[in-house]
Amino acid sequence: MEYIKGGKHHWLMQRITAIVLVPFILWFVISVVSLTKMDYASARDWIGSTSVAITLISLIILSFYHAQLGLQVIVEDYVHTKSARLAILVLMKCALIFVVISAIFAVLKIALGR
Amino acid sequence: MKTHNRPLSPHLQIYKPQLTSVMSICHRATGVALVAGALLLVWWVIAAAVGPEVFDKVQKFLTSWLGILILFIFTCTLMYHLCNGIRHLFWDAGYGFRLEDVYKSGWITLSIAVLLTSITWIFVIILRTTVI
Ligand code: HEM
Numbered sequence: 001m002e003y004i005k006g007g008k009h010h011w012l013m014q015r016i017t018a019i020v021l022v023p024f025i026l027w028f029v030i031s032v033v034s035l036t037k038m039d040y041a042s043a044r045d046w047i048g049s050t051s052v053a054i055t056l057i058s059l060i061i062l063s064f065y066h067a068q069l070g071l072q073v074i075v076e077d078y079v080h081t082k083s084a085r086l087a088i089l090v091l092m093k094c095a096l097i098f099v100v101i102s103a104i105f106a107v108l109k110i111a112l113g114r
Numbered sequence: 115m116k117t118h119n120r121p122l123s124p125h126l127q128i129y130k131p132q133l134t135s136v137m138s139i140c141h142r143a144t145g146v147a148l149v150a151g152a153l154l155l156v157w158w159v160i161a162a163a164v165g166p167e168v169f170d171k172v173q174k175f176l177t178s179w180l181g182i183l184i185l186f187i188f189t190c191t192l193m194y195h196l197c198n199g200i201r202h203l204f205w206d207a208g209y210g211f212r213l214e215d216v217y218k219s220g221w222i223t224l225s226i227a228v229l230l231t232s233i234t235w236i237f238v239i240i241l242r243t244t245v246i
Contacts, residue, residue: 015203015206018199018202018203019203021199022196022199022200025192025196029189029192029234033234033237033238033241034241036241036242038173039173040162040166040169040170040173043158043162043169043173044162047159047162056159060152060155060156063148063152064152067145067148067149067152070145071145071146071149074142074145074146099153099156102156102160103155103156103159103160105163106156106159106160106162106163106164107159107163109163110159110162110163
């Protein structure tokens with residue numbers, strides 16, 4: 001627990017994203033289980049419908065934001081060298097942002113390209 | 115914050131594993147595992163955006179024995195982290211700190227996680243075998 005500056009905000013955002021994630025995760029599990037046909041066309045129909053696309057993008061942003069906050073705590077717990085810690089945190093953040101942007105682009109490509 | 119009466123520095127080699135410490139480390143482990151699960155979801159969505167050949171390959175992997183095993187483990191980790199996350203939120207709100215309550219909520223969390231995982235996969239099995 002060394003993030004004294006801004007630690008409160010970090011802590012709070014971890015809880016807020018956790019609370020908001022609950023309904024999203026339940027929606028996700030129920031939807032995926034109910035998708036009985038999972039071929040290319042039906043997958044695209046599902047991802048591309050407006051409500052699913054919006055919910056899915058929200059879920060992805062929320063999950064990775066929550067995950068980033070959590071991973072940051074783990075790195076801060078185990079990596080004690082200041083420079084190494086900074087490097088890992090920056091790289092990790094960049095990688096996660098790249099993943100999220102790619103995922104959003106993919107959903108939008110399906111949703112808008114129909 | 116009261117700090118007495120709690121074990122300090124739980125060196126894993128020295129302390130006997132207890133429900134409380136094991137569940138705590140499992141929350142961290144499942145959190146990390148869920149990042150892999152989230153990447154799996156992103157991979158699947160990107161494959162659907164790229165085209166039918168790539169998507170079919172991903173789909174073939176996910177419906178192989180290894181893929182199904184991974185999805186099953188993903189469900190277990192997700193349900194555990196979901197339930198134990200809610201347990202964490204109760205602690206954050208200031209409830210359930212008595213040692214007996216910590217154990218009780220631990221068992222409840224585990225039971226609900228097992229229940230939710232079972233319900234999910236019972237539905238998967240029913241829907242997959244009757245509709246196709
Ligand atoms: C279903 C909704 C979820 C809830 C209610 C939830 C709840 C929580 C809570 C309360 C914490 C803080 C625990 C602590 O202070 O030690 C946490 C940590 C964490 N969560 Fe989640 N979470 C959820 C979903 C996810 C998902 C989908 C991911 C991954 C993409 C994830 C990854 C993590 C990670 C990496 C940590 C850090 C673990 C640690 O610091 O030990 N969580 N979660």
